[in-house]
Amino acid sequence: MSESDGIDDILDNGIRQSLMVASRIAETLARRRQEAQRQQEHQDIQVAHEARARVAAERTAAHAALAPVHNDQWWDKAQPADIATAHAVAEGWKDQDPTALHASEKIRQEVLARYGIDTHDVGPDTISLETRIQATSTGPRNQGNDDHQGQLAQATAWAAKHQPEFFADWQRRKNFTDTVDAERSAESELIRHWQTATGEAARPANADQVPAQAQDDHQVQLAQARAWAAEHDPDFFDDWKRRHGFADSVADEHRDERNLIQRWHNAVAQEDTRKAAIEHEKAMQLLAAARAEELRTQAKTLAPEMERHHVPEEYLANHELAKALQKAHNAKTPAAVTAADAEIQERMFLIGKDGINGPDIDQLRHETTANVNGVRDAHFKDPAFVQAAKEMHEARLLAEGGFKGTTFSAPEQRYEQAEKELFTRLEGLGRDIENRVTGNNNRLKDQGLKAETAPEAGYGSAEHHEKFADSLENTGANETQIRGRLAAARSEGTHPSSAVTPGKGATKARKSRRGATVGAERGKNGLSR
Known part of the structure; x- marks a missing residue:
């Protein structure tokens, strides 16, 4: 090598x-x-x-x-x-x-x-609704509270301006009150001090209907804004006082004051929002705790049925399952027990598919639009329509799962009933379009607008057709449908209401054909019978 x-x-x-x-x-x-x-x-x-x-x-x-x-x-x-x-x-x-x-x-x-x-x-807006309900519930009884608040505002403004040390001490004492009654008592004390010092008599908040009211309101708000800034934002307040004290004109002073008031308003609004969120969270926690206690009590009552069907306690949050368990608990005959047990088994199966809370609206929208013609997003704001879509969804799952139901409530029958309800709700859109075309609009009648008795001289004119097109745009019809209806309207010489047959229903949405091809017609998610 x-x-x-x-x-x-x-x-x-x-x-x-x-x-x-x-x-x-x-x-x-x-x-x-x-x-x-x-x-x-x-x-x-x-x-x-x-x-x-x-x-x-x-x-x-x-x-x-x-x-x-x-x-x-x-x-x-x-x-x-x-x-x-x-x-x-x-x-x-x-x-x-x-x-x-x-x-x-x-x-x-x-x-x-x-x-x-x-x-x-x-x-x-939770706060707005609560306030309006409170005002409606109490009515004139709120007048005394309005008077108190008006006097408190005047007393606060006066004390902040004329006796700032007393006002600061009063604020500290008020902030440490533990109850609403104690806070109200402190406010009444300030009002009495103001009335004694100024000789003001007690009067309603709306007693001063004079031209100077706007200036008084400004001064009251300015006093409150100053008090807030001194307590919560002292650095800014010190800077604001220097700028305000060296303002070149009265207009500059007023601008600085408006800016301070606006800053105070914004801070108060944010604080109110924060407090509302905290109160809402507390309310939700209390409701959840009360509901949990209610479910525990219900579980004790339904324990035999829950054990027999292996139902976890948290499943009682499903209202339909809880009702089925209660039926089984109350059943007195073997037939009633069998029917209730079958319903429990169905509900347990559906919970396994959709969870305790059931399908959400997005899921129902996707399934329904795939199987029923003419469905739009607006229909899913109708609770009855959504309920029918949910029942169709559940009937399909039960049929696919091999459940037979009862003689009077088989999954196929439930599906047909839910489908019928869906088409009933869909007909509302067709009926609304028909009413608009014929002028047979009940809402307009109720308002005293006699559309049917309008002069026929203008019917068929260009102005009439333009208004007719505008009305169709608000019905949800697409551009092709609008053009078709306009063409039909131009061909008519008399008002369409004269051609309407009494008792004739609105145009129905297209259904799938009955018979051997029903499964193919419904689409991949439909129930084939």
Whole structure:
């Protein structure tokens, strides 16, 4: 063997060893990369799971808060704060949760009937609704409180300006009061001190209907803003006093004062919002605790049935399951027990599919729009429509799960009934369009607008067609439908109401055909019979 051959072997061995080392390094790096990816995937799954669990817990708490609104006895005893809290919860969840949507409509009906307030005008503003209900409930009795607040404002402004040391000491004592009665007593003390010092007689808050009222209001607010700034933002207040003291003109002084008042208003509004959030959270915790205690009591009563069907206590938060368990508990005959047991099994199956809180509105929207023509997002603001969509969803799951139901309540029959209700709700849109086209609009009649008896001389004119097109745009019809209706209207020589057959129903939404092809017609998520 030559000398060069030995060198080649050494080089080959070195290269081979280097490649092996590189391969091991690459393998180690690949394993580390895979491990990092697995850990990241695990973390993502964990985060998603925690997020779902948190949302589920929040929905359960919302259901607990809204459960009492369907009880008339609760409404007879509910305080304005209780109603406002329930309204806020319903408004916050009604776009995602069918139960909250149904509760929102119930709250609206009760508040409108009892207090004459439409919650649609209030929105999610808890404080506004509580204040309006309180004002409606108490009526003239609020006058005494208004007088007290007006006198307190005047006393505060006077003391801050003329006796700042006494006012500062009074503020400290007031801030350390422990009860509402003690705070009210401190306020009355200041009012009496002001009346004694100035000779002012007690008078209502609205007694000063004079041109100087605006200036008085400004001075009152300025005094309150100064007191607030001195206590909560002393550095800013010191700077403000220097600028205000060296103002070049009266206009500059007023501008500085308005800025201080605005700063005070903003701070008070933020503090009110923060306090409202804290109070809302406390109210939710109390409601959740009360609901938990109610479920524990209910679990003791239904213990035999729950043990027989292996029902966890937390499942009692599902209202339908709790009702089924109560039926089984109250059943007196074997047939009644069998029917109740079947319903419990169905509910347990549905909870396994959709969770304790059931499907959300997004899920129902996706399934319903895939299986029923003419469904729009606006329909899912109708509690009855959403309930029908939920019943269709549950009937489909039960049929797929092999449940037979009873002779009078098979999954196929439930599906048909829910489908019929859906089409009934959909017909409302067609009826609304028909009423607009024919002028047969009950709402306009109620307002005394006699659309049907309008002069026929202008019918068919360009102005009439333009107004007709504008009215169609508000019905939800698309551009093609509007053009078609306009073309039909231009071809008519008389008012369309003359061609309407009495008793004729609105145009129905298209249903899938009955028969052997029904399964194919419904789409992939429909119930095939």
